[in-house]
Amino acid sequence: METGHGELVRIGDLEIRAREGLVLASGRALTLSVREFDLLVALARNAGRIVSREELYRLAWGGTLRHGDRSCDVYVHKLRAKLEGALPGMQFIHTHVGFGYRLDPAPSHPFHTAATGR
Amino acid sequence: METGHGELVRIGDLEIRAREGLVLASGRALTLSVREFDLLVALARNAGRIVSREELYRLAWGGTLRHGDRSCDVYVHKLRAKLEGALPGMQFIHTHVGFGYRLDPAPSHPFHTAATGR
DNA sequence: ACGGCGCGTTCACATCTTCTTCACGTCGGG
């Protein structure tokens, strides 16, 4: 079988093969459900950018996010859990309160430089 | 307030993506709250100019600044803290007593000649 | 047909953030 060069996105140690519906974490395959996969792809295609829940819902679910629907949050949680399980110490999905989520690989226990001013 | 204009503003090492709600400091993403972000955008769109609190409030909060309301001051403080944390040694928000605030990148050193050259 | 399962959705509650407002400290001018 050919491994087509179709769509292959690399985010840190993640290798996402959109065509095949496969995700490799440091070479080892992850087991994601369809929703989890679509959500990851949606985020990956906008890596580094903040994607609003509305946009995410449109991209991964296809439709309009209804007011009060928390599906995105729930799935971001599931996805985070699997990514954390596969690549401990790495944080991929960042929350931007009031804006949305952003995919960007970073060590979890960072240095306390900027953001946290509490 | 508004957060949606397809703009990309650059102020020194800051890259503000108004549409996205994202701010990059030397390439690294900052974590700002909606208000902090709107305030920064308001200042950035008037970079180099002094913006009165009334104007700032109108731009970032959307409404009229009530007498005695210190929200602007408080948020300028929060914003300064995060900017300082992200880009130490740089001063972006300058206070003009009795007039307002002005956004302009400058080394936060004791130098303070006439104006920030321009 | 039956029972077990994985999946997606929705709840209810736990936590964390954000916003506003207050209180007090500092500085400089009159």
Place this chain on the structure above:
DNA sequence: CCCGACGTGAAGAAGATGTGAACGCGCCGT
């Protein structure tokens, strides 16, 4: 010395997000 303007930290309420669990559903092997 008094006062207005601004800096700064904190308290409380409101709002946003994190999280575990219950439910219903379709699929699959038996």
